[in-house]
Amino acid sequence: MADSVVLDPVDLHILRLLQNDARTTYRELAAEVGVAPSTCLDRVARLRRSGVILGHRLRLDPARIGRGLEALLSVQVRPHRRELIGPFVERIRALPESRALFHLTGPDDYLVHVAVADTADLQRLVLDEFTSQREVARVETRLIFQQWECGPLLPPAATAPGRTEESE
Amino acid sequence: MADSVVLDPVDLHILRLLQNDARTTYRELAAEVGVAPSTCLDRVARLRRSGVILGHRLRLDPARIGRGLEALLSVQVRPHRRELIGPFVERIRALPESRALFHLTGPDDYLVHVAVADTADLQRLVLDEFTSQREVARVETRLIFQQWECGPLLPPAATAPGRTEESE
DNA sequence: GCTGAAAGACTTTAAGT
DNA sequence: ACTTAAAGTCTTTCAGC
Numbered sequence: 001m002a003d004s005v006v007l008d009p010v011d012l013h014i015l016r017l018l019q020n021d022a023r024t025t026y027r028e029l030a031a032e033v034g035v036a037p038s039t040c041l042d043r044v045a046r047l048r049r050s051g052v053i054l055g056h057r058l059r060l061d062p063a064r065i066g067r068g069l070e071a072l073l074s075v076q077v078r079p080h081r082r083e084l085i086g087p088f089v090e091r092i093r094a095l096p097e098s099r100a101l102f103h104l105t106g107p108d109d110y111l112v113h114v115a116v117a118d119t120a121d122l123q124r125l126v127l128d129e130f131t132s133q134r135e136v137a138r139v140e141t142r143l144i145f146q147q148w149e150c151g152p153l154l155p156p157a158a159t160a161p162g163r164t165e166e167s168e
Numbered sequence: 169m170a171d172s173v174v175l176d177p178v179d180l181h182i183l184r185l186l187q188n189d190a191r192t193t194y195r196e197l198a199a200e201v202g203v204a205p206s207t208c209l210d211r212v213a214r215l216r217r218s219g220v221i222l223g224h225r226l227r228l229d230p231a232r233i234g235r236g237l238e239a240l241l242s243v244q245v246r247p248h249r250r251e252l253i254g255p256f257v258e259r260i261r262a263l264p265e266s267r268a269l270f271h272l273t274g275p276d277d278y279l280v281h282v283a284v285a286d287t288a289d290l291q292r293l294v295l296d297e298f299t300s301q302r303e304v305a306r307v308e309t310r311l312i313f314q315q316w317e318c319g320p321l322l323p324p325a326a327t328a329p330g331r332t333e334e335s336e
Numbered sequence: 337g338c339t340g341a342a343a344g345a346c347t348t349t350a351a352g353t
Numbered sequence: 354a355c356t357t358a359a360a361g362t363c364t365t366t367c368a369g370c
Contacts, residue, residue, distance in 0.1 A: 002231035015228070022190065022224035025346060036356050041348065052232045056190040059222040060183070063170035065323040072272065072279065089316065096326065098318035104240065106310040111240065117324050143273040148257065150266035155234045156285050158264065193363060204339050209365065 005050045007155060010035060014043055015052070019152035022056045062099075067115035070099075070144040071122055074108035075130060078137035085109075088135055097125050108140065173218045175323060178203060182211055183220070187320035190224050230267075235283035238267075238312040239290055242276035243298060246305035253277075256303055265293050276308065 007015070013033045017024050026044075030037040047053045062070060077088050085103075092101055092112055100113040116122045122141070130139045175183070181201045185192050194212075198205040215221045230238060245256050253271075260269055260280055268281040284290045290309070298307045 002229065002236060004234045004236075005232050007233065015226070018226045019228070022226040026348090027346065037346085038348075038357085039355055042354080050232065051229050054227040054229050057225045057227050058183070058186045058190040059225050060187075060321050061170065061219050061222050062321060064173050064218065064220045065175065065321065066172045067321070067324065068170060068172075072270065093316050093318050096319065096322060096324075099321065100318060101316045102240065103313040103315070104310045105313065106308075108310075115321065121324065140274075142276075145271040145273065147271070148261050148269045150261050150268060151264065153228050153230060153233065153235070153267065153283065154264060156264075156289065194365090195363065205363085206340080206365075206367095207338055210337080 002051070004155070005047075005052050007052070010039075011043055011047065012154060012158060014040060015047070016152050016154065018044075018053075062115040066117055067097075069118055069122060070113070070115045070147070072142045072144065073112040073114060073126065073130065074138075074140040074142075075110040075112060075136055076107070076138040077109050077135050079135075080109055084135045088133075092129075095125075095129060097121075097129075108138075170219070172323070173215075173220050175220070178207075179211055179215060180322060180326060182208060183215070184320050184322065186212075186221075230283040234285055235265075237286055237290060238281070238283045238315070240310045240312065241280040241282060241294065241298065242306075242308040242310075243278040243280060243304060244275070244306040245277050245303050247303075248277055252303045256301075260297075263293075263297060265289075265297075276306075 010033055014029055017029055017032055026037040026040040029040040033040065044053065062068070077085055088110075089101065089103075092098055092110070095114075097114040097116050098112060099115050102111040103109065104111055114122070114125060116125055126139055126141060130136050178201055182197055185197055185200055194205040194208040197208040197212075201208065212221065230236065245253055256278075257269065257271070260266055260278070263282075265282040265284050266280060267283050270279040271277065272279055282290070282293060284293055294307055294309060298304050
């Protein structure tokens with residue numbers, strides 16, 4: 001399930017550049033990597049087809065659009081059965097406050113990353129969308145002081161690059 | 169700090185479309201929103217200048233590049249002082265396995281989202297980069313079964329859109 | 337602040353290696 | 354699988370409103 005894809009040094013270089021700025025043009029990629037623009041186009045198209053590249057996302061600053069407070073909510077859903085967790089997941093995903101949702105091992109079943117206006121807004125969200133729901137057995141709220149996105153995602157051993165398992 | 173920006177319905181419409189696909193062309197945006205392409209260009213440039221749009225990111229599938237196992241590590245850093253947490257944060261951010269890092273309220277100071285090859289790789293990471301470090305008092309590892317990104321990030325009350333606090 | 341049109345840049349195709 | 358070159362499309366500027 002979801003086998004790895006073979007990536008050569010050209011693919012890795014392109015992925016590294018595009019992760020820094022996904023709007024880098026094929027001409028720029030070509031100049032940096034040392035191949036023709038049409039080759040970059042081919043490579044990127046292949047990376048999309050093979051499922052390595054899932055899409056292009058806009059990064060917004062939540063604080064600039066009135067969501068200056070972020071938090072992580074740990075949630076226990078009981079009983080933890082498919083007929084309850086399916087609707088729970090869909091309901092949480094649809095909340096305008098939700099940024100990400102994780103189904104986890106451990107005593108807390110879900111972790112929800114939310115962005116809200118302020119503590120009053122957070123309290124409203126927790127009370128109205130979580131603790132008031134029958135399937136939610138427990139919620140623990142932690143505020144996010146600060147967060148960082150980390151360096152480009154590359155295959156293991158990309159320091160000595162190019163080696164990955166085979167597939168496709 | 170990080171005041172909200174005024175967004176009119178045109179801005180909101182553009183942001184919604186670009187969050188669905190950040191590569192949507194100005195011509196397409198223009199057709200959807202009902203303004204000229206050059207107006208969309210102006211709007212997007214203004215959203216970048218005002219800090220609402222932070223950048224364009226490539227979304228990759230970690231499983232396709234040999235990182236088929238993801239986990240969240242809760243970490244206590246003790247003593248929790250600036251001279252220790254600064255280097256800790258920089259070290260964790262620089263790990264190729266790190267996807268995101270959060271500084272949180274609560275008993276666990278940091279949450280680290282990592283992507284690794286398998287459980288052996290995860291064990292190596294936890295032992296070599298976390299529990300072996302002087303400043304790391306405790307690590308709790310939870311595996312990610314499944315994760316979801318959630319709908320477009322919009323201002324509070326974007327159902328009745330357009331109202332946000334003033335700035336700039 | 338928006339429009340429309342022109343100029344320039346980039347993307348994409350296709351033939352050739 | 355890559356390259357070059359040409360055609361098509363998109364971006365970007367700017368004069369005018």
